Amino acid sequence: MSNKKHIVVLTGAGMSSESGLKTFRDVDGLWEGHDVTQVATPQGFEANPKLVLEFYNQRRRQLLEVEPNAAHYDLVKLEEKYNVSIITQNIDDLHERAGSTHVLHLHGELLKVRSTYIEDDIQEWKSDLVLGDLCSKGYQLRPHIVWFGEDVPMMSKAIDICNSAEILVIIGTSMQVYPAAGLIHYVPKDTPIYFIDPKPAFLNKENLTVIAKSATIGVKQMIETYF
Structure with a gap:
């Protein structure tokens, strides 16, 4: 000890x-011009996974450019x-x-992704994440982020x-x-x-x-x- x-x-x-890094504050319910319910909830991901993945791709690219x-x-x-x-x-x-x-x-962590089906199937990820990027069991990968409601x-x-x-x-x-x-x-x-x-x-x-x-x-x- x-x-x-x-x-x-x-x-x-x-x-x-x-x-x-731009911050998300709860004041107007917007994050980088997006309604948080669209980009930071399980329902948003289900409704428009492409939008959500691209939103976090932009965050990830930004993160890799700062110190x-x-x-x-x-x-x-x-x-x-x-x-x-x-x-x-x-x-x-x-x-x-x-x-x-x-x-x-x-x-959660922006430079990690996880399986949409197997929660503890988590991997490092530094490039863009797109529809069709799958875990070892064939399920779509998602950002390793705790969304509102999770x-x-x-x-x-x-x-x-x-x-x-x-x-x-x-x-x-x-x-x-x-x-x-x-x-x-x-x-x-x-x-x-x-x-x-x-x-x-x-x-x-x-x-x-x-x-x-x-x-x-x-x-x-x-x-x-x-x-």
């Missing part, structure tokens, strides 16, 4: 926006002194590319990680999307919480430090001031 303190980091769209930002790299530096677990709502691989070693993706299979693992948090850091998330937003309730009662977001939601928590800055500025400030 490591003697290093366990920091749990929850990251959302604001973590990746400064790398140039991790300073906030991603600053979290990697924390691993020198702490045991750091990152739980991200993001579907990009920027935490991993920066060098973070313990990353759990709550909402279960979040990694949730119980995320809860276990939060149960042992000694410090909680929240970065770039509205804390409005459930069940991810509920993870804050699973950290031990007296855990110090740092919340970095330019427009932080109100959290009725003790031991809370709010840094109302973007990820790149806020993470740097948090580390220099508190760590």
